[in-house]
Amino acid sequence: MTMGVVGYRLRSFSLFAGIAALSWALYGTLLGYVGGMAFENDPVKGVGVGLGLALGVTGVVEGVRYVRGRRRRRRSEGDGEVPPGGVRSDGEREAVAAGVAGAGPADASGESGTLSASEVADRGSR
Numbered sequence: 070m071t072m073g074v075v076g077y078r079l080r081s082f083s084l085f086a087g088i089a090a091l092s093w094a095l096y097g098t099l100l101g102y103v104g105g106m107a108f109e110n111d112p113v114k115g116v117g118v119g120l121g122l123a124l125g126v127t128g129v130v131e132g133v134r135y136v137r138g139r140r141r142r143r144r145s146e147g148d149g150e151v152p153p154g155g156v157r158s159d160g161e162r163e164a165v166a167a168g169v170a171g172a173g174p175a176d177a178s179g180e181s182g183t184l185s186a187s188e189v190a191d192r193g194s195r
């Protein structure tokens with residue numbers, strides 16, 4: 070659907086979609102064949118290895134994401150920028166729309182500082 074919206078040629082799309090389908094089918098077939106041969110006499114061990122690999126890969130990916138996010142937050146705090154959806158060191162939250170002031174925590178008047186969509190549009194058009 071997206072390929073049609075962006076105007077990608079059908080011939081190119083079909084070629085790459087066919088290559089992707091064949092590689093996925095080959096991957097699945099070979100994985101099943103090799104896994105069946107390796108764990109033919111002990112299928113529970115095969116399930117354990119599969120779950121262990123899946124959890125291990127997930128743990129590594131999430132660990133890398135966590136470390137990169139933490140580094141990005143530290144760098145942006147030093148620059149005075151706010152990471153997307155983050156909080157600056159002074160506690161003021163990033164505005165819903167970039168550059169909109171007043172989206173911070175409650176002020177002395179007790180107002181929460183949360184802006185409605187119309188307030189964001191009004192401030193953004195100034």
